[in-house]
Amino acid sequence: MKKFPKWLIAVIIVVVCIFAIFSAYKNTYNSFVTLDETVSAEWAEVQNQYQRRYDLIPNLVSTVKGYASHESEVLTQVSEARASAGGQINISEDVLNNPEAFAKYQQIQDNLGASLQRLLMVTEQYPDLKADQNFLALQDQLEGTENRIAVARKRFNDAVKEYNIKIRKFPGNIIANMSGFDKKQSFTASSDAQSAPKVEF
Numbered sequence: 001m002k003k004f005p006k007w008l009i010a011v012i013i014v015v016v017c018i019f020a021i022f023s024a025y026k027n028t029y030n031s032f033v034t035l036d037e038t039v040s041a042e043w044a045e046v047q048n049q050y051q052r053r054y055d056l057i058p059n060l061v062s063t064v065k066g067y068a069s070h071e072s073e074v075l076t077q078v079s080e081a082r083a084s085a086g087g088q089i090n091i092s093e094d095v096l097n098n099p100e101a102f103a104k105y106q107q108i109q110d111n112l113g114a115s116l117q118r119l120l121m122v123t124e125q126y127p128d129l130k131a132d133q134n135f136l137a138l139q140d141q142l143e144g145t146e147n148r149i150a151v152a153r154k155r156f157n158d159a160v161k162e163y164n165i166k167i168r169k170f171p172g173n174i175i176a177n178m179s180g181f182d183k184k185q186s187f188t189a190s191s192d193a194q195s196a197p198k199v200e201f
Contacts, residue, residue, distance in 0.1 A: 028175045035163040039184055040093055042156035049149045050089045050109055056145060057082045057116070060138045064119060067129035074115075074122050081115040084108055095185075096160075102185035113149075116142065153187045160186040 061078055064071070085108050095101040120139070123129050130136075164183050167176035175181075 024171075025175060028172050029179055032163075032167060032172070032176060032179065032181045035159070035166055036181065039096065039156070039159045039163050042152070042159045043093060043096065046149070046152045046156050047090050049145060049152045050085070053112070053116075053142065053145045053149065054082060054085060054089055056138060056142055057112075060116075060119070060135075060142060063132065063135045063138060064123055064129065067126050067132070067135075068122065071122050074119050078115045078119050081108075081112040085112045097182045097184060099185055106187060113146070157186045160184045 057078060061075055065075060068075075091105060095105055120142075123135070123139075164186075166172055167181045167183065
């Protein structure tokens with residue numbers, strides 16, 4: 001039986017090693033791409049729900065204004081919070097890699113949500129408004145949207161967590177650093193959520 005030359009065996013071993021390394025790199029890189037796209041899709045859904053809330057506000061404010069026009073301070077706060085969020089709903093995904101920009105985005109959205117909560121608390125003082133069918137429909141849509149926002153943010157956070165874990169684990173972290181996959185930011189509870197709300201009777 002003819003023996004293979006040693007140099008040929010060495011070449012085969014080198015080729016197999018190169019193929020194994022390439023295959024491992026390709027599979028790891030492709031898994032990063034998949035997770036990155038999942039984060040992007042979940043981010044788009046968060047923005048979609050914020051846009052839905054943003055679009056509901058003018059109708060809600062207009063309806064409340066018809067019954068509670070003298071609550072101008074609260075109505076102004078909602079309008080200002082909406083104006084502040086106006087250019088901050090559909091923003092570049094680069095914000096996911098920038099902690100300061102992400103915190104600013106989250107603060108703007110949290111302010112808008114808080115101002116809407118104040119508006120809904122004020123409406124409790126107006127029985128006629130609470131009985132208005134347009135207001136009730138808008139309130140239901142807003143509550144549904146807030147629930148969708150919470151779900152979208154949770155799904156986004158889950159996707160970010162999975163992505164961040166994957167790019168930090170060895171040996172994937174080497175490939176992530178070489179290929180430019182950076183840690184992404186996730187939503188955190190607002191500072192207001194850290195303390196119990198004050199309840200007055």
